[in-house]
Amino acid sequence: MQAKIQFSGSRKDCLSVAFMFEGMMRPFEAMPESFTGKKLESFYLPEHKVIVVGLGKEEELKIDYYRRAAAKAVKLAMAYKIAEVQFPDKGLDGNSFGKKEFLALAEGSLLANYSFDKYKAEDAKPSRVKEIILPETAKGFRESIESAAVVCENVSMVRDLVSENSDIVTPDFIDGFSRKIAKECGLKIEVLEKAELEKLGMNCLLAVGRASTQSPRLIMLEYNGDPSSNEKIMLAGKGMCFDSGGLDIKPRDSMLEMRMDMAGAATVLAIMKSASELKLKKNIVGIMAVTENLVDAKSYRPKDIIKSYSGKTVENMDTDAEGRLVLADALNYGAKKFGPKLIMEFSTLTGSIVSTFGSHVAGLFANSAAKEKGFEKKMSEAGLETYERVWELPLFEEYLDEVSGERSDFRSLGKTRYNGAIFGAAFLSKFVEDKPFLHIDIAGTAHIEEAKDYMPKDGTGFGVRLAVEFLKKI
Ligand code: BES
Ligand code: ZN
Ligand code: ZN
Numbered sequence: 001m002q003a004k005i006q007f008s009g010s011r012k013d014c015l016s017v018a019f020m021f022e023g024m025m026r027p028f029e030a031m032p033e034s035f036t037g038k039k040l041e042s043f044y045l046p047e048h049k050v051i052v053v054g055l056g057k058e059e060e061l062k063i064d065y066y067r068r069a070a071a072k073a074v075k076l077a078m079a080y081k082i083a084e085v086q087f088p089d090k091g092l093d094g095n096s097f098g099k100k101e102f103l104a105l106a107e108g109s110l111l112a113n114y115s116f117d118k119y120k121a122e123d124a125k126p127s128r129v130k131e132i133i134l135p136e137t138a139k140g141f142r143e144s145i146e147s148a149a150v151v152c153e154n155v156s157m158v159r160d161l162v163s164e165n166s167d168i169v170t171p172d173f174i175d176g177f178s179r180k181i182a183k184e185c186g187l188k189i190e191v192l193e194k195a196e197l198e199k200l201g202m203n204c205l206l207a208v209g210r211a212s213t214q215s216p217r218l219i220m221l222e223y224n225g226d227p228s229s230n231e232k233i234m235l236a237g238k239g240m241c242f243d244s245g246g247l248d249i250k251p252r253d254s255m256l257e258m259r260m261d262m263a264g265a266a267t268v269l270a271i272m273k274s275a276s277e278l279k280l281k282k283n284i285v286g287i288m289a290v291t292e293n294l295v296d297a298k299s300y301r302p303k304d305i306i307k308s309y310s311g312k313t314v315e316n317m318d319t320d321a322e323g324r325l326v327l328a329d330a331l332n333y334g335a336k337k338f339g340p341k342l343i344m345e346f347s348t349l350t351g352s353i354v355s356t357f358g359s360h361v362a363g364l365f366a367n368s369a370a371k372e373k374g375f376e377k378k379m380s381e382a383g384l385e386t387y388e389r390v391w392e393l394p395l396f397e398e399y400l401d402e403v404s405g406e407r408s409d410f411r412s413l414g415k416t417r418y419n420g421a422i423f424g425a426a427f428l429s430k431f432v433e434d435k436p437f438l439h440i441d442i443a444g445t446a447h448i449e450e451a452k453d454y455m456p457k458d459g460t461g462f463g464v465r466l467a468v469e470f471l472k473k474i
Contacts, residue, residue, distance in 0.1 A: 002153050003113050003129045005106055005145060008136040014084040016050045017073045019091045021058040027092060028052065039065065042072050051076050058093060063100050064387040067108030071454035074112040074129050081127040085109060089135035102138040106145050107465075110152040111454035116163040150277050151468050154270040155461030161266040162447055162459025166242035166259035171214045171290045174239060174262065178219050178269055178288070185276040188222035202309045202333065204325040207300040207316070209291030211246065216291035218330060219265075221272045223284045232283045233471070234340035234435075235272070236330050238323045238347035239265030239290030246293045246319030248302055254351070260459065261323070263446035264346040265290055267463040274468050282471060285338050289330035293322040305408045309333055310431055313408040321412050323349045324424050328431040335433040342375060342436045342474070345428065346463050347443075352420030354444040357391065359452075362462065363441035364390035365425035370436035378473045379438055379466075388466035390440060399426040440466075 018027055020037035028045055031052065035043045039056030053069040055061055070087070077085050087105050090096045097105075109132045117125040138145065161169055161177075175191055182189035194215040197206055202218065209216030217239075240261035244250060250258065265288035272286040300306075304316050306325070310332040314325065327347060335343060353363040364383075366376035376392055383390040399422050405411045410430060414423035425439045445462040448455060455462075 001128065002110060002149065002156065003132045005149055006131050006133045007139045007142070008133070011084045011086065011131070011133065013082060014049065014086050014133065015073060015077045015080070015082045016048070016086050017070070018050055018052045018088060019055050019069060020052050021091070021093060022054060022056050024092055040068055040072060042076070044076060049082070055091070063104050066101050066104035067111070067387065068453040070105045070108030071112035074109045077129050078113070078126050083129060084131040084133055085129050086133040087135065089137045096137060099141045099144060102134055102141055103144060103148055106132060106134065107148050107152060108454050110149060111155060114156055114159060114456055116159065116456065116458055147278050151274050151465055154274045155464045157273070158263070158266040158270045158461035158464055159456060159459035162260050162263045162461075164259070166292070169259070169262060170241050171209075171212065171217050171239075171292065174241070174265065174288070174290050175217050175219060178221065181269060181273055182221055185273055187272060187276055190220045192218040200309060200333070201307065202329040203306050204308045204314065205289055205291065205329045207304065207306050208293055208322040208326050211294040211296035211299040212292045214292070216326075217288070218333065219288040219290060220334075221269070221286040223272055223276050225275060225279060226281045226283050229283060232285055232338050232340045233474075234334050234338055234343045235268045235284060235286040235467070236327060236334060236343060236345040237264035237266070237268035237286070237288045238262070238327055238349065239288045240323060240326070241290065241292040243293045243320070243322065244295055246295060246322060247299050248319040249295060250320060257447055257449070260447035261348050262290065263348050263442060263459065267346045267442070267446070267467070270461070270464045271467045271471075274464065275471065278468070280471055284471070285334065285340065287330050287334045289326035291326060293319070308431070312410060312430070313405070315405050315408040315411045317411055317413040321424070323347050324412055324427045327428055331428060332431040332433065335431070335435050340435055342370065342373070342438070343432055344438045344440070344467065344470075346440050348446050349424045349441045350421040350443055352424070353441040356421060357444050359444050359448045361389045361391050362445045363421050363425075364392045365395055365422075365429070365439040365441070366392065367395060367429045367432065367434075367437045369434055370438050373436055375436055375438055375474065379470050382466055382470035382473060386465040386469050388445070388462050390466070393422055393425070395422070395426055395429060399423060400429065403427045403430065
C-alpha cells in the first residue's frame with residue numbers, strides 16, 4: 001500500500017526531517033561536529049525522532065537532492081518501523097519551499113517506500129511508512145502532489161511486474177492484466193493472438209515467439225482524452241517475458257535477470273493508466289509486443305530471413321536480438337493503423353546501452369521527423385525535471401545505411417560488434433513509416449542490481465514519470 005499524503009498536523013509516531021546545507025550551524029547540540037551537512041549525509045537523533053539530512057553546498061543544490069533526501073528519511077523510518085514522516089516548510093536557510101520542492105519531497109518519499117517482498121515471511125518484510133506529512137503551505141499544490149502520487153503508484157506497478165518471476169508474468173498473464181487495467185481505467189483494448197498475427201503476416205513477432213508454449217500477443221490500448229482532436233500519440237513497448245537469447249543462448253550471468261525484458265511493455269501500460277487517471281487531454285494508443293524468447297526444437301534460427309509485417313524482409317543475425325524483431329512488427333502495424341503524430345517506444349533493447357550509460361541514464365534516439373518537431377529536446381527536458389535522464393545518441397545516415405541487407409532488405413545488426421544500441425535504434429527506425437519516432441533504450445535503467453536512493457533493487461519503474469512529464473509538454 002502506498003503511503004497517504006497528509007497536509008499538516010503533528011503526530012506521535014512520527015519522524016521529523018530537517019535539512020542542512022554544508023557549513024551551516026548545526027541545528028542540534030547533540031550532533032557531532034563531524035557532521036557538516038555534506039550532500040545526502042544524514043544524522044539521526046533518536047531522542048528527538050529527528051533526521052537531519054545534508055543537502056551539500058547551497059549553491060550546488062539540485063531539486064533531485066530533495067527526492068533523495070526524502071528517500072533517506074523514509075528508509076530510516078522503515079528501518080525503525082516509524083509509521084509517519086513529516087517534512088518542514090522550509091530549508092534551514094529560512095527560505096520557504098515551493099511547488100518543486102514539495103513535489104520532490106512527496107515523490108522521493110513515495111518512491112522510496114517500496115520493497116518487492118511478497119516472497120518473504122510476514123515478519124521479515126520491511127515495514128512501510130503509512131503517512132507522509134507535508135506542511136500547510138504545501139496545500140496550495142495539492143492537486144499536483146496528488147497527481148504525482150498517482151503516477152508513483154503506477155511506477156510501483158511496473159516495479160512489481162518487472163521484479164516478478166517470469167513464469168508468472170507470461171504473455172497470458174500480461175494479456176489478462178492489461179484487460180483488467182483497461183476495464184478499471186475505461187481504456188479500449190484489443191489483443192491479437194497467434195491466428196490473427198498469422199493472418200496479418202506479423203512473422204517477426206511470430207518467429208521470436210515460436211519456442212514458447214503460449215501465443216505471442218499484440219496488445220493495443222486506447223485512451224481518448226481529447227475527443228475534439230483526431231491526433232494520436234502512439235506508445236510502444238517491448239514485452240519479452242523472458243529472454244534466454246534463443247538458440248544464440250545467453251551465458252548464465254547475462255540470462256540471470258532476463259525476466260526484466262518486458263519492462264518496456266509494463267512502462268507503456270503504466271503510462272496509459274496514468275494518462276487516464278490524470279485525465280490528460282491527449283489521445284494516446286499503447287502497443288505492447290509480448291512473447292518470450294526460448295529454446296526449443298521450434299526455435300527460430302540465426303540467418304533465417306523473415307518477411308516482416310511491413311513487407312520488408314529481415315535477415316536475423318542473432319536470435320538474441322529479438323526485441324527489434326517483435327518491435328518492427330508492432331511499430332509498423334501501429335504506424336499504419338493509427339497514423340500517429342509521434343511514436344514513443346520503450347525497450348530494454350541492448351546490452352550496449354548498459355555499457356554506455358550504466359544505470360543512471362537511458363539512451364534516446366530520434367529520427368529526423370521527430371527532430372524537426374523538437375520532440376527529442378522536450379524529452380531531454382522532461383528527463384532533467386523528473387531526473388529520469390536520457391541522453392541522445394545519433395542516427396546518422398551511415399548507421400541507417402549499415403542495416404541494409406545483402407540477401408534481404410534489412411539485416412538485424414550492424415556489420416561489426418560495435419555501436420550495438422545505435423544499430424538497434426537504426427533498425428527500428430526503418431519500420432515507423434517516417435512518422436516522428438523516439439526510441440528510449442531502458443536496458444540499463446529499468447532494472448538495477450543494487451538499490452540507490454529512491455530506486456529499489458530489480459524493477460525501478462524508470463520511464464513512467466519521464467513519459468508523463470513529456471506528454472504534459474507536447
Ligand atoms: N534483452 C537484451 C538486452 C539487455 C541486455 C537488456 C542487458 C538488459 C540488460 C536484448 O534482447 C539482447 O540480448 N541484446 C543483445 C543484442 C546482440 C545479440 C546483438 C545485446 O545487446 O547484447
Ligand atoms: Zn536478446
Ligand atoms: Zn531482449
